[in-house]
Structure formats: C-alpha cells, structure tokens
Amino acid sequence: MVRLNMILLLATVVAALGVVTSQHKARKLFQDLEAEQNRAKQLEVEYGQLQLELSAWATPPRIEKAAREKLKMRVPEAAKIISVTADALLGEPR
Amino acid sequence: MRFKGRILHKFTESPVLELRLPAWRSRLMALVIFCCFGALIGRSFYLQIINTDFLQEKGESRYRRDLEISASRGRVSDRNGDVLAISTPMKSVWAIPADARLDPQQTKQLAGLLEADAKELSHKLNSDKNFVFLQRQIPPDIADQITALKLPGIGQDKEYRRYYPTGEMTAHIVGFTGVDDKGLEGVELAYQSQLLGRNGSRSVIKDRRGQIVEDVGSIKPPQDGKDIQLALDSKIQYLAYSHLKQAITDSKAKAGGAIVADARTGEILALANWPTYNPNNRDHLSGAQLRNRAVTDTFEPGSTLKPFTIALALEKGKVRFNTIIDTAPGKLVIGQATITDSQAHGPLTVAQVIQKSSNVGAAKIAATLPAQEMWGMFDGLGFGQAPHLGFPGEVGGRLRPWKTWRPIEQATMSYGHGISVSLMQLVRAYTVFARDGDLIPLSLTRAGPQRVGGTPVFSQETARELRAMLEMVVQPGGTAPKAQIPGYRVAGKTGTAHKLEGGQYADKYLSSFIGFAPASDPRLIVAVMIDEPGIAKHYGGDLAAPVFSLVMGGALRTLGIPPDAPLQVANGADAPAAKGKL
Numbered sequence: 001m002v003r004l005n006m007i008l009l010l011a012t013v014v015a016a017l018g019v020v021t022s023q024h025k026a027r028k029l030f031q032d033l034e035a036e037q038n039r040a041k042q043l044e045v046e047y048g049q050l051q052l053e054l055s056a057w058a059t060p061p062r063i064e065k066a067a068r069e070k071l072k073m074r075v076p077e078a079a080k081i082i083s084v085t086a087d088a089l090l091g092e093p094r
Numbered sequence: 095m096r097f098k099g100r101i102l103h104k105f106t107e108s109p110v111l112e113l114r115l116p117a118w119r120s121r122l123m124a125l126v127i128f129c130c131f132g133a134l135i136g137r138s139f140y141l142q143i144i145n146t147d148f149l150q151e152k153g154e155s156r157y158r159r160d161l162e163i164s165a166s167r168g169r170v171s172d173r174n175g176d177v178l179a180i181s182t183p184m185k186s187v188w189a190i191p192a193d194a195r196l197d198p199q200q201t202k203q204l205a206g207l208l209e210a211d212a213k214e215l216s217h218k219l220n221s222d223k224n225f226v227f228l229q230r231q232i233p234p235d236i237a238d239q240i241t242a243l244k245l246p247g248i249g250q251d252k253e254y255r256r257y258y259p260t261g262e263m264t265a266h267i268v269g270f271t272g273v274d275d276k277g278l279e280g281v282e283l284a285y286q287s288q289l290l291g292r293n294g295s296r297s298v299i300k301d302r303r304g305q306i307v308e309d310v311g312s313i314k315p316p317q318d319g320k321d322i323q324l325a326l327d328s329k330i331q332y333l334a335y336s337h338l339k340q341a342i343t344d345s346k347a348k349a350g351g352a353i354v355a356d357a358r359t360g361e362i363l364a365l366a367n368w369p370t371y372n373p374n375n376r377d378h379l380s381g382a383q384l385r386n387r388a389v390t391d392t393f394e395p396g397s398t399l400k401p402f403t404i405a406l407a408l409e410k411g412k413v414r415f416n417t418i419i420d421t422a423p424g425k426l427v428i429g430q431a432t433i434t435d436s437q438a439h440g441p442l443t444v445a446q447v448i449q450k451s452s453n454v455g456a457a458k459i460a461a462t463l464p465a466q467e468m469w470g471m472f473d474g475l476g477f478g479q480a481p482h483l484g485f486p487g488e489v490g491g492r493l494r495p496w497k498t499w500r501p502i503e504q505a506t507m508s509y510g511h512g513i514s515v516s517l518m519q520l521v522r523a524y525t526v527f528a529r530d531g532d533l534i535p536l537s538l539t540r541a542g543p544q545r546v547g548g549t550p551v552f553s554q555e556t557a558r559e560l561r562a563m564l565e566m567v568v569q570p571g572g573t574a575p576k577a578q579i580p581g582y583r584v585a586g587k588t589g590t591a592h593k594l595e596g597g598q599y600a601d602k603y604l605s606s607f608i609g610f611a612p613a614s615d616p617r618l619i620v621a622v623m624i625d626e627p628g629i630a631k632h633y634g635g636d637l638a639a640p641v642f643s644l645v646m647g648g649a650l651r652t653l654g655i656p657p658d659a660p661l662q663v664a665n666g667a668d669a670p671a672a673k674g675k676l
Contacts (some may be wrong), residue, residue, distance in 0.1 A: 027307055034306050048166075048182050055177040056257035060332035078580035083657050 137154030146172060157299050158310060164252055165291030167275050168319030169270055170282070172326045173361075173540055178268050179282065181254040181275075185237035186230040194219050196673040197367040200245055201250075207240055208232065224370040229271055231255045258373040260328065263335045266386040267326060267365045267538075269486075270373040279384065281322065281538065284484040291319040325361030325540050330354050333648040335366040338622065341641045342368050346628030351388035352641065353521045354649055357528035357616045359541040362483075363649065365389075390487040392514040393623070396591030397451045397573075397634070398608050399529060401560055403460050406471045409556045413444045415563075421447070421454040428502045432628050433457050433509075436590075436633075451573045451588060453509045460508030461501070468504060469496035474525040474551045475533060477515050483538055486648050497606040510591060517606075521621045524608055526587070527564060529617035531557035548654030565613050574607060574635035581657035583613035586642065588634030593626065604627050607638035612658040620646045 067073040141149060159349065170179040186209065196204065205212040208229045218226050230253065237250055256271045258264070269280020273358045275290060277283035296314030318472075334352040342350045354364035371383040385391065407413045424438025437451050447455030460468065472478065478493030492514040499507075506512045515523075518536065525534050525548065532548030552560075563586035568577045573588045586609020592599040608621040622638040622645070631637065 030308055031305060045183055048180055051177050052180050052182060052257050052259055054219065055180075058176070059260055059263070060329055061263070061336070064332075065337075081581065085656065 103508050104320055110411055121398070126450075149352070154332070157295055157301075159300050160297045163296060163314075163316040164254075164291050164390055165269070165318045166254055167256065167291055168289040168321045170285075170289070170322050170324065171364075172324055172328045172331075174328065175323070176260075176328050178260055178264055178326070178328075179256055181256050183234065184231040184253055184255040185234060185250045186253050187228045187232060187237070187240060187248065187250050189219055189228050189249070190247045191219050191221050191223060191226060194245070200243070203243060204228075204240065204245065207236055207243075207528045233248070260331075261374060262370045263366070264326070264328075264374045265370045265373045266367045266388075267324070267331075268373065270376065279486065280386065281324065283402055283486045284538070285322050288315065289319045289322060290337070292317040322536055323540055325356070325359075325363060326365070326538075327363045327649075327652070329652045330645075330649045331364040331366065333652070334364040334620075334645050335368075335370075337641050337644045338366050338624075338649075339368050341622075341637065342624060345624060345631075345637055347624045347637075348626035348628075349382070349385075349387055351391075351623070352518050352557060352623070352625040352645060353388050353517055353619075353621045354645065355521050355525075355536060355619045357525060357610055357619050360522075360525065360534040360536045361541050362536055362538055362619070364645075386485065386487065387625070388517040388623070389483070389485050390489055390492040390516070392489050392516050393604050393625075394513065394516050394591045394594065395510040396519055396589035396604065396606065397453075397456075398520060398587045398589035398606055399513070399515075400451065400456045400508065401448060401564060401587055402471060402475065402523065403456055403463070403468065403508040404563070405527075405552050405556050405560050406446060406463060406468060406673040407459045409561060410463065413459055415445055415559055415577050416443050418443055419447055419452075419458055421452045421456055421458070424454060426454045426457055426505075428457070428505050429500070431502045433505060438636045445563045445566055448560075448563040448587070449569075449572045451567075456508040457505035460505055463504075465496040465499045465504050468507070469493070469499070471551065472507075472513065475526065476519055477513065477523065481516075481518055481522055481536060482552040483518065483536060485538070488518075489516055491519060510589060517621050520606075520608055521619055524610065524619050524621070526551045527557055527560050528610040528619050529557065530554040553601060560615060561616075564609065568609070568639075572635075573633070574639040574642075576635060577607060577609060577639035577643050577646075579611060579643050579650070582647070582650060583659045584611045584641075584646065585609055585616075585641075588639060590632065590634045603632040605632050605634045605637040607634050607642045609642055609646070610668035611650060612655065614658040617653070617655050618646060618649055620649070 100257045137378055164183075166183075167181045167480070169177055169181075171177050196216075198216075201216050202212050203214045208215070210229060215228065218228060240248070241250065254275060256275075260268075260456065265280075267280055269282040269284075270278055271282050272278050277286035277289065282289065283296045294314045296309060296313040297311045299308050299310055301307050331354075334354055338350050338352045341347075350368045352364065353362065355362050365386075365388055367385070367387045369383045371379055401531045404413075408415075413419075418441045420441045421435060421439045422441065424435040426433045433453050435454050437450075439446075439450055439455075440457055442450060442452060444455075444459070446452075447459070451666060472493050478490050480488040480490040482488070491560070494503075494513075503512050522533065522536050525536075526532060529548065531552035531554050532550045534548035562585075564587055565583060566572055567587055568574050568584050574586065577584055577586050586607055587606070589604075589606040591606070593602040593604055594600070595602065604623065604625050605627055606621070606623040608619070610616040610619045620642050624637050624641075627637055
C-alpha cells in the first residue's frame with residue numbers, strides 16, 4: 001500500500017514538472033511566433049513603401065524626361081517607320 | 095498550619111466558583127460572534143456574486159490587454175498593376191493636456207519635431223479639453239524621436255497615410271481620402287466600401303515587461319481592404335494628360351478634358367482634366383481644380399452630335415449616303431431664327447454634310463424626322479441619363495421631352511445645341527459608330543477580355559456607312575485633317591460650340607473632337623474637349639483634333655495595334671506625314 005502511494009506520488013511530481021516545462025516552452029514558442037508575426041507585418045509595410053517608391057520613380061513623366069534628356073531618344077518620323085506584319089515575316093524574305 | 099490547611103483545600107470547593115455568571119453574557123458573546131460571521135458572509139456574497147464582474151474586470155485589467163489589429167486600406171492600381179494609391183503607416187501624436195506639463199524647453203523640442211509653432215503648441219497643451227491631437231500623419235522616424243523624449247501626457251497612435259505616386263496626372267480619376275481613411279473624391283469615394291479595411295482585435299495576457307504571454311478569448315482577424323484594379327493605363331493616361339495640358343496652355347484655354355476608351359470592352363483607359371491638383375498636397379485647392387469636368391460638367395456638344403441625326407435618317411430610309419442636300423446659301427430660316435454655316439457650301443451629299451459639318455444640311459435632314467423618333471434615339475444613346483459609372487457627381491445632361499420641342503429646337507439639336515451632355519456620355523454614345531451599331535456601358539474597372547455585347551441602336555449597315563462618312567472628316571476637304579495619324583485610318587467628328595452664358599450665346603467657344611481608330615476595325619475611342627480657348631483659332635479641327643491625333647497615335651502605338659493604312663512618306667524630312675497632307 002505504501003509502495004503504491006509512493007509510486008503515485010512520484011508520478012504526480014513528474015507530471016507536474018512536465019506541465020511546468022511544457023508551459024514554459026509554449027510561452028517561449030509563442031513569443032517567437034509573436035516576434036515573427038511582427039516581422040512579417042513590418043516587411044509588409046516595407047513592401048508597400050518600396051512599391052510606393054517604385055511607382056514614384058517609374059512615373060511616365062520621369063521616364064520621358066530621362067529618355068529625352070539623358071538618353072537623347074525621340075519618336076521616329078513617320079518616314080522612318082517600316083511596318084512589318086506577321087504574314088510578311090512568314091512569307092518569302094525580300 | 096493554616097497555610098497547610100489552605101493547601102489541602104479542594105478546588106471544587108473554591109469560593110470563587112460559587113459566583114454564577116449571568117446567562118445573558120454568554121448569549122451576547124455568541125451573538126457578537128454570529129454577527130461577525132454574518133458580516134463576513136455578507137461581504138463575501140457582495141464580492142463574489144454582486145460585484146464579481148467589476149472585480150474580475152479590474153483584476154484582468156492588470157494583465158490582460160485588448161489589442162486592436164489595424165487593417166490597411168486597399169490599393170488602387172492601373173491595368174498593369176502600377177500603383178496609383180497606396181497606404182503606408184504613419185503616427186498621430188496626441189496629448190492629454192491635464193497630464194502634459196512640459197517645461198518651455200520640452201515644448202520647444204516637441205514643436206521642432208512636429209514642425210509646429212511653439213506658441214500654438216503650448217496653447218493646445220493648456221486647453222481645457224480632455225484630449226487634443228497635436229499632429230496627425232507624421233512619419234515613423236520622427237514619431238520614434240518623440241517617443242525618445244519621454245514626455246508626460248503625450249501619446250501616439252498608429253494610422254495610415256495615403257500616397258498617390260502619379261500625383262496630379264491621375265488626380266481626377268483616383269480622387270483622394272480624408273484623414274480618417276474616408277474616400278472624398280473619385281474612385282476613392284466610389285469604391286469606399288470595398289477599399290476600406292476592417293480592424294480586427296485580440297485580447298492577450300501581458301507580463302511585467304509588456305511582452306505578450308498568450309492569447310485569451312477569440313481573435314478577430316483584421317480584414318484588409320480590397321485592392322481595386324482600374325482599367326486605366328498609366329502610359330495612355332500620361333499621353334492624354336500631357337497633350338491636353340500642352341494644348342490648353344498653348345491656346346490659353348480655361349479648361350479641358352480628354353477620355354480614352356476601349357471600343358471593344360468599354361474600359362476607360364484614360365481620363366484627364368485640366369486644371370488639376372496634386373492629391374498628395376491639398377493645401378490650396380479650388381473648386382475649379384477639383385472638378386472632374388469629363389464626368390461632372392455638361393455642355394452643348396455642337397457638331398459632334400450631327401452623326402447621330404444623320405444615322406437616324408439613314409436608318410429610317412429618309413436619305414442615303416449620296417443623297418444631295420442643298421445647303422446654299424449657307425443660311426436656313428426656321429420661324430424667327432436663322433441657322434448659319436460658318437462657311438457657305440452649295441449642294442452637298444449627306445456624307446459631305448458630315449465632312450464639312452454643315453449646320454444647314456443637318457437641320458434639313460432633321461426636319462424629315464419626327465421629334466419622337468429623334469428623342470427616342472437620343473434617349474437610347476443614354477443622353478439625359480447619368481452613365482452609372484459609379485463616379486461621384488455624375489450628371490445626365492439635359493434632354494427635354496419631345497412633346498415640348500419646337501421645330502427650331504429640333505433643328506438646333508441636330509447639330510448639338512439645345513441639348514447638353516458630358517464628355518463621358520459622348521464617348522459612350524460614340525461606341526455605336528466604333529462598333530457595329532450597338533451601345534456598350536463604359537467601365538472604370540477591368541472588364542473581361544471578351545467583347546461585351548451591347549444594346550443595338552443602329553443597324554450594322556448604318557454604323558458602317560457612318561464610319562465611312564466620319565473617315566472623310568479627317569481627309570482633305572474635311573474639317574479636321576489635323577486629326578490624321580500616319581499609318582492608321584482615323585474617323586471622327588469635330589465640334590465647335592458657342593457657350594451659353596445667362597441664356598445668351600456668348601462669344602466663347604467649346605472646341606471638341608471625338609473619334610476612333612483604326613477605322614477598319616475600331617479599337618479605341620478618344621474624345622478631347624477644350625473649354626474657352628483664348629486664341630482666334632477656336633475650331634475643333636484646329637485645336638482639339640491635333641490633341642486627338644497625338645493621344646490616339648501614342649495610344650495605338652502603346653497598345654501595339656497594327657497599322658491599317660500604308661504609311662505615307664512625307665515630302666520633307668522635317669514634316670510629319672499628317673501635316674504633309676494639308
């Protein structure tokens with residue numbers, strides 16, 4: 001009888017310690033999860049800001065300015081445009 | 095001995111025991127103790143049952159926190175996914191004046207960071223309100239610096255600020271939001287309910303260091319606003335905006351608008367207005383800048399309405415393509431009014447009436463039509479009804495019931511006076527010519543790639559004949575050779591309308607051009623309107639047609655639509671083909 005009680009007592013103590021450690025682990029993991037979720041949110045914010053920046057850099061007026069002034073590009077005159085159709089390409093080459 | 099004798103004395107015989115306590119004393123004691131217990135029971139009843147909610151709440155408030163999870167507003171992007179409006183987190187700084195006791199040095203520091211006036215700031219801090227916002231929408235890095243000052247009674251909240259990277263170019267179509275994420279104009283207002291995010295919430299247990307230990311209760315996840323993809327094409331929008339702006343500056347005009355629409359799907363690819371504003375900085379906004387003229391302003395369209403009258407006459411068999419109408423001497427008297435042409439023509443075919451834009455010709459053709467049928471046609475084209483795009487402030491224009499029409503009014507309506515429409519309605523109506531006689535609804539958002547089926551207004555033959563007539567307008571002898579685009583067949587119609595001022599036609603004009611290309615299989619419709627040009631050359635063919643040509647040419651090239659006409663080689667290297675044919 002006494003032996004059985006001792007075994008049960010031991011089992012209870014072990015189980016109690018188990019609960020404590022798993023609770024502790026759960027909290028640790030939860031904190032990690034929380035931190036990662038915050039990071040994800042921050043990255044999303046950063047993504048939005050980068051997207052905004054991309055849009056600001058890539059506005060058509062800026063592109064046109066760069067093309068015209070920096071790269072000295074211009075729209076070709078009508079006389080210099082040769083129109084090529086798919087049929088002509090597939091047909092006999094001239 | 096005596097002492098000894100006393101010792102032997104028995105306790106039970108002690109004389110002290112002879113004394114009897116009165117019975118009421120013990121009862122009193124019992125009562126007092128009972129009352130104490132009663133008080134304890136009463137108190138525990140009060141705490142555990144009556145006051146339990148309050149106490150539990152107080153207890154929980156020591157470790158439990160309700161957190162709001164903020165949701166962001168949806169993005170607005172163009173058809174290629176380029177962002178037109180996006181929200182990014184900002185901070186707002188508030189103060190509880192009663193707690194905020196700052197010394198002058200601190201106030202100065204804070205004012206410097208907030209870029210505010212120190213006097214005004216201290217005035218705000220000394221007010222008797224419970225809560226004041228000091229500054230809203232400040233960037234996160236400055237907010238961190240304010241946190242670092244550790245000022246009492248000053249707090250921060252997270253909020254979002256909306257940015258519009260394309261700025262004034264797309265201001266009228268995208269619109270803007272107010273400080274609380276409330277859409278105030280344009281798409282931001284029209285799609286407010288979809289764009290708006292719903293904040294979520296969760297309650298958590300926090301430890302002494304403020305770290306979240308665990309979730310308690312259920313989590314309400316935040317719902318981010320839906321992203322809206324518009325049919326708009328940024329490149330075409332830029333073409334429309336920049337060419338319109340240039341033309342208005344050159345002609346010293348008051349205002350203007352331009353619309354580019356896809357003739358197959360009804361999608362609006364560009365919508366530009368001038369004057370405009372920068373939605374990122376709305377400090378000095380005037381009503382004129384805010385007006386989305388293409389949608390909210392109606393005007394008497396002038397000659398751009400002639401093709402509809404002619405189409406109806408063709409449809410009803412009153413005239414044919416080659417029927418001769420005598421427009422000499424360029425004047426027509428109806429009742430007391432006289433209709434004049436800007437230039438007298440002799441006998442013209444019906445096609446030439448369109449080509450030369452003869453008011454007399456159009457009025458004579460309109461005279462063969464019953465008023466009810468003409469009204470039915472205008473009504474069928476959507477004039478007099480708002481186009482239901484979902485834009486705020488859409489107008490339907492004015493189309494009077496046919497029973498009240500006098501003959502002179504029917505005549506003037508045939509060339510676009512006595513009826514008012516918005517540029518958007520005009521574009522929609524022109525889908526009947528760009529397509530095979532059916533009218534399709536326009537859409538701000540992306541439609542499917544399939545060809546939308548429309549409501550038939552004219553027959554296929556009529557639409558094709560009208561297309562041929564409208565093509566003549568841009569050819570030599572027409573009113574708008576400047577609308578030509580090298581490599582493409584173009585069809586369109588000019589409009590030059592007198593403006594009404596206080597019921598009288600003033601010496602102010604509204605010059606417009608609306609057309610489509612490629613004429614062999616129309617893909618795009620472009621409409622340009624220029625309001626009150628300040629120069630003598632105020633005709634639609636001189637002012638609006640070149641803008642049309644530039645915008646349409648650029649848009650066709652951007653979309654990679656194959657040319658349907660041989661490229662005419664210009665005579666001189668410096669003259670573009672379009673001008674070479676003048």
